[in-house]
Amino acid sequence: MAGGQEELHRRVGYELKRAQSALNQAMDRALRPHGLTVPQYACLELLDQQPDLSTAELARRAFVTRQSMNVVLRGLITAGLVQRPESVEHGRARPATLSPAGTRALSRARRAILVIEKVMLAPLSEQRAARLLIDLSTLTDALRAED
Amino acid sequence: MAGGQEELHRRVGYELKRAQSALNQAMDRALRPHGLTVPQYACLELLDQQPDLSTAELARRAFVTRQSMNVVLRGLITAGLVQRPESVEHGRARPATLSPAGTRALSRARRAILVIEKVMLAPLSEQRAARLLIDLSTLTDALRAED
DNA sequence: CCCATGTCAGTATTACTGACATTG
């Protein structure tokens, strides 16, 4: 109950930032040879997991605004990795899907990323890694519940 | 040994990003009324913990380049929160320090940030929070060791 | 009317690389 909690509080932001910074840098280095940025890779993963997502939906899942996601998406379309219909019969949302080239690019990029994630988790036991993910998720939910 | 590890690997990047995104957003909202950005606040904290750091040293501790830190620092100097000597007797490094106004601004901002960090850690026991920080640090070190 | 979406426009901040002079 003493100052121990204060210390924890002061460090959680720092450790999170440090971890994300290291991961981001490592991912960026790994993706560069593939001509992808980290947000672009994230977008490809989202579309692979669930095709036909709209820009707005992709934005929510990547934690950015529609406008930012639109820029990322445009880059991927220009590169021929993502396709979107010019118009749709119903509604405004134009669902995006991976092109064959996009699927191939994601496949290659994913291999590089998996190596990084494996290295990162290597020092932890499987149980401990699982608990880490749960706790991270708990933190996030606590923050988002404050809105 | 089965596909369980694959699953963990696939999720660690996502959970880290999600947590950082939520924290960043919350901090940004909390700091805006104080006229500070997240990197600016981080810089003030670093200078409070250890005054007279050079731009390059601040950059290393904030995980950015000298050039980026210089921009952040210039904003803080313009706002009158940080002071740097025009020239130094010895060497090139110009140590930065908090001005009285900077100390006051940091003090106010820190209160807002501590609330956020407290909310974030509230769902975890002290022991579990401590373990989380240790594990995060371990992950980061594993990544950085790869360079 | 309301809400979500897509999109245009403008801007800010952070962040990077490259280059160069300076200091020890």
Add this chain to the structure above:
DNA sequence: CCAATGTCAGTAGTACTGACATGG
């Protein structure tokens, strides 16, 4: 000569806000 620092310049990519039209 070399390493670290500060700094100028240019650029990229992400991200934001504001605004407006459209579709259900």
